[in-house]
Amino acid sequence: MTTAYVALASSTLGQAASTLFGVVEAVGGFIAILLIVFFVAGRATGRLQRPIAIVVCLGPALFLVLLGLVIPAITTINNSLKNQQFLGELNTKYIGLKNYTYAFTDPYTQQTIIRTVLWLLIVPALAVFVGLLVALLVDRMRYASIPKTMVFLPTAISFVGASVIWSYVYNYKAPSLPQTGLLSEVVMKLGWSNPPNWLITVPLNTFLEMVIMVWIQAGFAMVILGAALKGIPDEIIESARLDGASGIKLFRTVQIPMIRTTLVVVVTTVMITTLKVFDIVFTINNGNFDTDVLARQMYADMFVTNQVSRGSALAVILFLAVTPLVYYNIRTLRREREIR
Amino acid sequence: MKRNARFATAAVGVAALATVAGCSSGSSTTPSASAVPTLTGNCAQYQAYAGHSGSTVTMFGSILSPESDSLNKSWADFQSCTGITIQYTGSNTFESDLPVKVNGGNAPNLAIIPQPGLLAQMVATGTVKKPPAGTVANEANWNAAWKGYGSVNGTFYAAPMSANMKTMVWYSPKYFAANGYTVPTTWADLMALSAKMASKMTGTAKPWCAGLGSGTATGWPGTDWLEEVVLGTFGGQVYDDWISHKVKFSDPQIQTAMQTVAGWLQNPAWVNGGIGNVQTIATTTFQDAGLPILKDQCGMLQQASFYEAQWPKGTTVSATGDVFAFKLPAVNPSITNPVEGGGEFVTAFADDPATQAVQNYLSSPQWADSRIKVAPGWVSANEKVDQSLYTDPIDQLSAEYLADPTATFRFDASDAMPAAVGSGAEWKAMVDWFGSGKSIKDVAAEIDAAWPAS
Numbered sequence: 001m002t003t004a005y006v007a008l009a010s011s012t013l014g015q016a017a018s019t020l021f022g023v024v025e026a027v028g029g030f031i032a033i034l035l036i037v038f039f040v041a042g043r044a045t046g047r048l049q050r051p052i053a054i055v056v057c058l059g060p061a062l063f064l065v066l067l068g069l070v071i072p073a074i075t076t077i078n079n080s081l082k083n084q085q086f087l088g089e090l091n092t093k094y095i096g097l098k099n100y101t102y103a104f105t106d107p108y109t110q111q112t113i114i115r116t117v118l119w120l121l122i123v124p125a126l127a128v129f130v131g132l133l134v135a136l137l138v139d140r141m142r143y144a145s146i147p148k149t150m151v152f153l154p155t156a157i158s159f160v161g162a163s164v165i166w167s168y169v170y171n172y173k174a175p176s177l178p179q180t181g182l183l184s185e186v187v188m189k190l191g192w193s194n195p196p197n198w199l200i201t202v203p204l205n206t207f208l209e210m211v212i213m214v215w216i217q218a219g220f221a222m223v224i225l226g227a228a229l230k231g232i233p234d235e236i237i238e239s240a241r242l243d244g245a246s247g248i249k250l251f252r253t254v255q256i257p258m259i260r261t262t263l264v265v266v267v268t269t270v271m272i273t274t275l276k277v278f279d280i281v282f283t284i285n286n287g288n289f290d291t292d293v294l295a296r297q298m299y300a301d302m303f304v305t306n307q308v309s310r311g312s313a314l315a316v317i318l319f320l321a322v323t324p325l326v327y328y329n330i331r332t333l334r335r336e337r338e339i340r
Numbered sequence: 341m342k343r344n345a346r347f348a349t350a351a352v353g354v355a356a357l358a359t360v361a362g363c364s365s366g367s368s369t370t371p372s373a374s375a376v377p378t379l380t381g382n383c384a385q386y387q388a389y390a391g392h393s394g395s396t397v398t399m400f401g402s403i404l405s406p407e408s409d410s411l412n413k414s415w416a417d418f419q420s421c422t423g424i425t426i427q428y429t430g431s432n433t434f435e436s437d438l439p440v441k442v443n444g445g446n447a448p449n450l451a452i453i454p455q456p457g458l459l460a461q462m463v464a465t466g467t468v469k470k471p472p473a474g475t476v477a478n479e480a481n482w483n484a485a486w487k488g489y490g491s492v493n494g495t496f497y498a499a500p501m502s503a504n505m506k507t508m509v510w511y512s513p514k515y516f517a518a519n520g521y522t523v524p525t526t527w528a529d530l531m532a533l534s535a536k537m538a539s540k541m542t543g544t545a546k547p548w549c550a551g552l553g554s555g556t557a558t559g560w561p562g563t564d565w566l567e568e569v570v571l572g573t574f575g576g577q578v579y580d581d582w583i584s585h586k587v588k589f590s591d592p593q594i595q596t597a598m599q600t601v602a603g604w605l606q607n608p609a610w611v612n613g614g615i616g617n618v619q620t621i622a623t624t625t626f627q628d629a630g631l632p633i634l635k636d637q638c639g640m641l642q643q644a645s646f647y648e649a650q651w652p653k654g655t656t657v658s659a660t661g662d663v664f665a666f667k668l669p670a671v672n673p674s675i676t677n678p679v680e681g682g683g684e685f686v687t688a689f690a691d692d693p694a695t696q697a698v699q700n701y702l703s704s705p706q707w708a709d710s711r712i713k714v715a716p717g718w719v720s721a722n723e724k725v726d727q728s729l730y731t732d733p734i735d736q737l738s739a740e741y742l743a744d745p746t747a748t749f750r751f752d753a754s755d756a757m758p759a760a761v762g763s764g765a766e767w768k769a770m771v772d773w774f775g776s777g778k779s780i781k782d783v784a785a786e787i788d789a790a791w792p793a794s
Contacts, residue, residue, distance in 0.1 A: 304556060
């Protein structure tokens, strides 16, 4: 028996060694190729110099973009037009836009899309509102760093970690048993003797899941918006005060317009994150009890039930939905740069 | 001259590299055919598999450590005698990894597939190899139903490996004895016992406890309850037709079965012992569901043999101990011994002699005996296995029914249905049914609608 163990151990060691060898080989090869390319490019002179420089500088980036973005996108779009039920090529044929018609006519998927839109509208608004509020309130406070850290800390927690934490908060136990969920315990202490089973009560559960997202994103919004608020020159605030603006009026007519660009960037960034929300819904309820969103349904179609084409169609829809936001985001940033 | 010498060194280097690559690469490499050596002493029993020394066979499955360690131990002697190395890799996302590997041209030599539905998908890719004659011959050792689940469209592809029994009810023998309850042997007795318990229990204690939660697979325990009732009420034929969708979920027979399940596990007076109301079944994990039994808060739990691993350390599992199990009786007494179970199938993506030798060995009772000796918690449905080797009472109980040639054995239906239903819509529907109180008619319609059009 011992010999067998030794054999097993040595074979594992052998595997590890060969994997390591493979990695070293690949990385070494890559560097060697680069060195050769740069060497050749450095030697080139005359008419060829410029085209070669362009190819050498742009080539690797283009190659990676093709490999990591363009080709997968084309494959996904191509897949979304087939009838593929699983990763096998037999009996696969093109069925046109049927997967898209399905996505927009199937009642379950329709609900998923509506729910994703709700996420998109509510979460960025709330996250920015909370972030802005905290940023304003603590702006000139004495120990501002303490509340700021408290609000910012959740940003450092992974979505899955945050979801697990909150699933304990929302935990349900029959009222006669000792409570383990913080929310149930608190509302029961406040006199609500029979609280609902939070995570399966529709539509409350969706909003409770949004709270987690807001909890994570508010810190991000606070930091960026806080910095923007600080960036407003003191003279402007002072002269506004001399003109009689204070409190809400100052905020509405001076501070908000001054940080408008930052506000737009924060809102669109949170929107993009929200549109892709997967981890929270996946961890809390796995999309059950009417909480499903696009990204989770896409994952389930692709990898759980192997309906690759339907999943691909959802992926394309998600991609198309994110694109205008990304475009708007970039345009705003560009414009700001031009002003400066 | 100098130049030539340098060239020679380089050539040697390349050759050495090639050798290293050859030894470490995953695919089986069979050395040039030579006379089959004669194995002697303890190794003589492996003579049938000899002649492929130095080959490596890669194997991929969902079994993880410590269970995979037991597997490695079970074939250690085979490896040292035959010289074939079995390189096992386990993954907890096996079901999604395997299609990716196969599609990417990186298939393992052997895969241990736990779902006949996934096996059918793999066969559809055209990469699965037919088993060798030795494996086909060993197939006679299994209940005929098993061969069917290892076949696709009537062609036999994969031999079963381990088996587990799902048709079990966990209970506390101590609690039963203290209250004068006896283990029921018919469905009518079981229902009478539940009613009797319910009338005597107080507070959150109820006769049954249950849980559907299981991460991404949430809902599967519900499919088991329905499957057991379908099999125990209507027998094997209806069950098979149900898997192939000849009998739909909206069929009156399946609707009747769903009503039986609702009367049993959605009865507010009977569930959810020690946890809460009927709805809590949807949010309780299947792992936690049975624990109230230990606190006399729950009378019984319907769960498979592998639930044994969930009991906390120090729990005695025996006919007189803290917990034990009995076979769930058939709803309809005229169905003889309905047994629902699960298991794994050894599927080959290569047909070289070394892979086939391993395939033959794994389908033999000899290997099953070797695996049973390593550690408890593992049962084979192979009828030739030495039953006296089982040391664990639950293993003994499962083996008794799984290797019983007269049993009406059927595989977990949801594992045999297309993934869109068996690991998608049906799981979701079960959660809706228990959690949101959806009507039986709507639940059935939801599942039927998800059946993939071929």
